[in-house]
Amino acid sequence: MTTTVDRPVPVSDRSILIGGRWRDAVDGRTFDVENPATGEIIARVADGGAADAALALDAASAAQSGWAATSPRDRSVVLRRAFDLVVERTEDLAAVMTAEMGKPLAEARGEVAYAAEFLRWFSEEAVRIAGDHTLTGDGSTRMVVTRVPVGPCVLVTPWNFPLAMGARKIGPAVAAGCTMVFKPAEQTPLTSLALARIFQEAGLPDGVLNIVTTSDAGGVVEPWLRSGVARKLSFTGSTAVGRLLLGQAASTVMRTSMELGGNAPLVVCADADLETALDGAMIAKMRNMGEACTAANRLFVHRSVVDTFAEQLTARMAELTVGDGAHEGVRVGPLIDAEGRAKVQRLVDDAVRRGARILTGGATPEGPGYFYPPTVLVDVPPDAEIVHTEIFGPVAAIITFDDEDEVVRIANDTEWGLVGYVFTRDVDRAFDLGERLEVGMVGLNTGLVSNPAAPFGGVKQSGLGREGGRLGIDEFLEVKYFAVPRRPGRTL
Template sequence: MTNSDREQTVLDAVRKDLLIGGEWRPAASGRTAPVVDPSTGKVLCEVADASVDDGLAALAAADAAQPSFAAMAPRERGEILRRAFALIMERIDDLALLMTLEMGKPIAESKAEIAYAAEFFRWFAEEAVRIDGDYAVAPNGASRFMVMRQPVGVSVFITPWNFPLAMGTRKIGPAVAAGCAVVIKPAQETPLSMLALGRILQEAGLPDGALNIVTTSDSGGVMEPIITDERTRKLSFTGSTPVGKKLLEQAARNVLRTSMELGGNASFLVFDDADLNAAVEGAMIAKMRNMGEACTAANRFLVHSSLAGEFANRLAERMGALTVGRGTEDGVQVGPLINAKGRDKVAELVEDAVQRGAKVLIGGKPVDGPGYFYQPTVLADVPRDARLQREEIFGPVAPITTFTDEDDALALANGTEFGLVNYQYTQNIDRALRVCERLESGMVGLNTGLVSNPAAPFGGVKQSGIGREGGTVGIEEFLEIKYVAVGLSS
């Protein structure tokens, strides 16, 4: 079988319809929307393009399924997730190819994401049977306190294009474990991975209506009526801060429980006592994972003035050696950006920095030819007033700015409305702990460029979000606490 034949076989195997109440069906209007290969700009296939009526039908299906799903034994819900984990890992090669076709990342990165995504199902399969409660004697001894944790109810999810599978399993896993029926809308750019996951969950035994998938080109128009409907009790969104703010306004109408994983502006601090080899290696991971299209990507490299030159040269050498190309090809390490708009925004931010005095050490331009590629880029001497100090780059660009001391570094790192993650490299344990405490972010990578782990709480502070996903606290986002006061007759 040729590579193109295999690609077509994988695409053909995916249902392109809406999943509503356990049934795959086209949009009521019959409309479809294209899915584009970002490495070529060509249409891969068409998927159902849902209307408001389709979205409300999905919500009705989730609402109908909610009582029986909440009553299902926790062990049974956990076993569904465990079976789904096994099915994902069995099909990792096909799922990786599908993800690369719709999103662009190299096959190796797609496989890494799928393994990461599957781990959320394995983790929450174990958490499903650990939902606890409490029983206590009142301080005055006259009554008893009983505390229950119950499913929050119908949950609505909106996921982004940059991690098409993992951002879904990170939400679906705890929802299923807790007993919450779901309506999920994947990103218009990358719906195929979520549609493939829907089939897998059906095979794993998830009851009809417990997961409903709505693909649409009109995200705002379709989702607002769902979010503001009184049947919805939970909203979880991963995406940009401006969109998250709009969704919070909509969620406020019915006082929904919300989880928001929003934008980032991560700093990568390299102190004068850092292990430079380790710092460069960590920088490559923190910057180039997913071509830099990650909210956790290092956005600003803040390096002590005594190390900045050597760090920049080493990083430029590593970045310049990366192979750029279509993610399905052997040896490719950097795929395309998601679309022309994303590539043009990267080019705009780089141009702004250069005009303000930054020096291009490597890269600095879009790649000629089809697709939405941008060269891996390192910028030195980036001034503090450059736009990319304030705005997410979301691309393979590493801007380096110097600092003079710890207070200067922390002022730069914390001088943003965002607070998702920061990274720091130092061999001084006192400084390490001191800086970790002073950094204004929900996560810190200490001498590591990778913080994401299904067993750890993921989330930010300030305008980077509300709530946490993953870890032992992840399931709490889908549970309501009910207190029962027990009176005694004597």
């Protein structure tokens, strides 16, 4: 029996934050936020435009010098307070995420914990920003190297992990001493607004974090990138949009970090522990209903174990409870919108037309909400569109392989290179395959690679730079070098 959790969802037009003040859009426009499980409108938020974007950037610019001058400890304290508040409000934040994005409450609670850890991690990194002091080779000059805030930052986050992606960008920016203009995803602005209010309560000064909610991303973000005032772009989203933003950022030679699309291979070798591989595949495939850039898009399974693996994966997928994520016990919520669901169905239909077989799922259900059943496909041919397209849905596409050289070649035959997964009992084989995969992250006998202490990011068209870990704060810092001549005869 399932129970429903009440959802404390805010309904407010005043959702633009500029200089510490919540306000309506300059032109008074709003847009609606929809619950993808029911189709109901759950909130109305301000629909910002170019005028709001300009005011937000002005506020960030005005606050930059003062915020950069604060002590690392002061910045650390703000982040630690924010961490405590996020943890304290786990249930409320999870309920808001479930209502606007659809993920089940259990996963939403997990995201709250994940997001909070970024705030705690960067609260500790704030006081560890290091430099260097040495001599030139001839001993005539002291070289003092410091690291300073890059300046006002543009943050753009996706809808699939609205709290975690906000925390993963705001955390290092705050720790480094940067001010921000922040555009959350149109589909999931409420979680970002809740996070901004938490930062206000945690003592973040006015103007350090400014938010513009909008249904016109280009009309807000492009002026920021072309302004010459903003000096850093941190974007998570599709590769197509990333390419566009890179072009705009090039006009002012902005620092950029981007976490873009993925087409993750999951390789199950002949000697893999199948229980471990199945556990890992379920996590890598079904986290967030498959709406994750780290999702296992292509499951390469050795011919000697493919029948057993497919049978057992099908059993696990078929038993998952699909429904409104607000009900306790639901494991699979709706997809984000009608367009996203239609794309998943199109990919499944194309694979079947080309010879794939459906073992479970594969058909769009009737009724309200954007639900799609957990689906397993076998005998997926290499020319199927699903092999070359990020699915972003609960579909496991199984591809049989015989030879490790063959699977590496096929796995690398993609423009993306975010993450790969390898399952084998042989340590040498694990590292060999992991090193040969053209990806930025590898899960060895695990389906979960994300951790705030780890550098998250990819290669090829999966992005630039890294978020999280010790490298995460580097994206928000510039290196400054001082040359100091030494007096003759002086020693260190």
